[in-house]
Amino acid sequence: MLHDLCGFNWSVATMQYDDLWRRHRAVLHTVLNKATFMQYRGTLERYSRTLLVRLHHSPEKFLEHSRHILGAIILGLTYGIKVRPEHDPFVETSEIAATIIGEVSSPGAFYVDVLPILKYVPAWFPGAGFQHKAKQLNQYLQDMIHIPFNQVKASMKAGKATPSVVSNFLEDLETRQDVENFEEEEEILRYIGGVMYLGGIDTTESTVQSFFLAMILYPDVQKAAQRELDKVIGSKSLPSFEDRPNLPYIEAVVKETLRWHPVAPCGFPHRLKEDDIIGEYFVPKGTVVMGNIW
Helix, strand or coil: CCCCCCCCCCCCCCCCCCHHHHHHHHHHHHHCCHHHHHHCHHHHHHHHHHHHHHHHHCHHHHHHHHHHHHHHHHHHHHHCCCCCCCCCHHHHHHHHHHHHHHHHCCCCCCHHHCCHHHHHCCCCCCCCHHHHHHHHHHHHHHHHHHHHHHHHHHHHHCCCCCCCHHHHHHHHHHHCCCCCCHHHHHHHHHHHHHHHHHHHHHHHHHHHHHHHHHHHHCHHHHHHHHHHHHHHCCCCCCCCHHHHHHCHHHHHHHHHHHHHCCCCCCCCCEECCCCEEECCEEECCCCEECCCCC
16 A cells, blocks of 8 residues: 555655665765764754744644754754744645555455455455545655655756755765766655655654653653753753763753653564565465564
């Protein structure tokens, strides 16, 4: 359903394990590393402070504020896109696509995952509602892959591109002498940008919301974290990355949030391409497996 019908076959999470997957993963590691983080640290800090100010002024809108700011961060870092103050189409597209992906990737949600031959059933056939769902998601995914990427290319051509992961990588591609197939490398970058766009907003938003939930459920932890902030930062400024080494309790709270409610704890279901042995168990070809990180 997700791979064949929805067209979500360009993500490292859903691709076949082969040389093309390894190339995608290599590019992803190139653009997502500590050096990249350090390069955009000022941007991250600026947006984080904006989120804190908004939470202070209207805490009842905490979900709306976090969703908007996180979308602004991911779209800004990936494509150099500045989102609208409210109802940004890029952010809303990501939210809708992530919701549909959650529906169609659930094991057993659609018979076509068990009987792949059903993918040939026409959309007009009774009971083939999954075809309409797949077409809907495919359109959102195509928009996410192509619209922002093409916008970056157009801005670069006009000499008005804002520095971003995609624009920087494209500039590097144009100057490298070892690139054998520029179009192919550009296509991989197009998909990697889509992965960052779709995965970055949804997963980060989920973690932030888990943090809010933790602070509600465990007020003693919230009070202890506030005491550390008051002691180290005071009440006249907002924390920065330079303060991080002096905030061990806050660091522990963040890590515990990631452990307590990990994003996609079971990942995407995969099907074995051949017989395998895991520990003492024989797992036959075709078995659906899921990795549980809890």
